[in-house]
Amino acid sequence: MILINQGKKNGFGGAIFGRHAALIILLSALTFALPAKVPALFGPSGVQPRAVRQGSLGSCYFHSAIAAIAASDPAAVKRSIQTIKADQWKVQFADHKSENVYFNDVQYTRNSGFDRSEGLWVSILFRAYAQRTMREGLLDAVAATEFPALVKSTGSSFFSNNDLLLLVYDRAVRSAINQEGDINRKLLAENLDKEMAAVSMSADTRKLVLKMLDSKGYFDALAAKVKSNGELFGAYRAVGQGGLPEQVLAAFTGKANGLNVTSGGELASALNRAQQSHQAITASTGSSVGPKLRGIFDSLTSGKDWYVSSHAYTILGFDSNQKMVTLRNPWGDHPDPEGVFSIPLDTFVSAYERVAFSDTSR
Numbered sequence: 001m002i003l004i005n006q007g008k009k010n011g012f013g014g015a016i017f018g019r020h021a022a023l024i025i026l027l028s029a030l031t032f033a034l035p036a037k038v039p040a041l042f043g044p045s046g047v048q049p050r051a052v053r054q055g056s057l058g059s060c061y062f063h064s065a066i067a068a069i070a071a072s073d074p075a076a077v078k079r080s081i082q083t084i085k086a087d088q089w090k091v092q093f094a095d096h097k098s099e100n101v102y103f104n105d106v107q108y109t110r111n112s113g114f115d116r117s118e119g120l121w122v123s124i125l126f127r128a129y130a131q132r133t134m135r136e137g138l139l140d141a142v143a144a145t146e147f148p149a150l151v152k153s154t155g156s157s158f159f160s161n162n163d164l165l166l167l168v169y170d171r172a173v174r175s176a177i178n179q180e181g182d183i184n185r186k187l188l189a190e191n192l193d194k195e196m197a198a199v200s201m202s203a204d205t206r207k208l209v210l211k212m213l214d215s216k217g218y219f220d221a222l223a224a225k226v227k228s229n230g231e232l233f234g235a236y237r238a239v240g241q242g243g244l245p246e247q248v249l250a251a252f253t254g255k256a257n258g259l260n261v262t263s264g265g266e267l268a269s270a271l272n273r274a275q276q277s278h279q280a281i282t283a284s285t286g287s288s289v290g291p292k293l294r295g296i297f298d299s300l301t302s303g304k305d306w307y308v309s310s311h312a313y314t315i316l317g318f319d320s321n322q323k324m325v326t327l328r329n330p331w332g333d334h335p336d337p338e339g340v341f342s343i344p345l346d347t348f349v350s351a352y353e354r355v356a357f358s359d360t361s362r
Helices: 012-017 060-072 074-080 103-111 121-144 149-161 164-174 185-198 203-212 218-228 244-253 264-276 290-301 345-351
Strands: 002-005 022-025 081-085 088-092 098-102 256-260 281-284 312-319 324-328 340-344 354-358
Touching: 060 074, 060 121, 060 244, 060 281, 060 312, 060 354, 074 081, 074 088, 074 121, 074 244, 081 121, 088 121, 098 103, 098 121, 103 121, 103 164, 121 149, 121 164, 121 218, 121 244, 149 164, 164 185, 185 203, 244 256, 244 281, 244 354, 256 264, 264 281, 264 312, 264 345, 264 354, 324 345, 340 345
Parallel strands: none
Antiparallel strands: 002 022, 081 088, 088 098, 256 354, 281 312, 281 354, 312 324, 324 340
């Protein structure tokens, strides 16, 4: 059960964050009927890059990073997911924060085609990361308001430690976001009201939560956070993925660094160090076609059409003797089989803009 303190209707802050009375909501209200059997957590391939397959969203930055972690430290991935019960998991991040993930939301991710990976583990991590991002967005929104300091502190504590409104927001945003990551404010309010009613929140509480959307600074801060991570909530944004793989790597491994690709010598040294340290590595192409014509040409003339602009890949290996880089497209194809291909270092430098590394030296 989830216990929410609900004060008398004595002002905005007191009513939501008050200490009097209580509204007890059964957690079962958060989920729909389960199928006869929840699919296996891990598929035939277990925790390996080839098990990771991006779906219909532009979430290459997430899937490439998860595949990179699976390649470098599969045991860490398994440790991060704790099964609470058949339809609930807890995902622990590197900063020791955690998110509870429910099968209804995992099923949404799968049924919507957002993740095509083997087993449920990638979808679970995807939803956990989305919820973490939503929680950060709600905290940013509270901080951006003109609420008194005490109300901000109480509100931040509430959103930091409570799942109910987090899940209500997460589910409401999904159908209020367009393909560019912008939120329809009116539709969000309608969805929030419906989701709160579905978990038996009182009419007064629903009105007060909706009133937050009208607080100066609140909606704009929340919308900005969601837009910058729109793929997590159902938006497909064809934009460069430059720094995003680093954010995912940092969330799951603790720290990440990035390197702009400028010269083969510097890159070769960085790849060697990362490979020797068993770090997860990703690489991203840019959106500008002009400077990358050589990479595209090499892609089309080498027998394998591997180049995709504004896309993130997993680096599986680097052969320092042959100066060859082996990568994997998180689509799981392009090229076949399994999206895995090797290219000369010079071609890599001409086609990729940025490389990201996990860093376990913290």
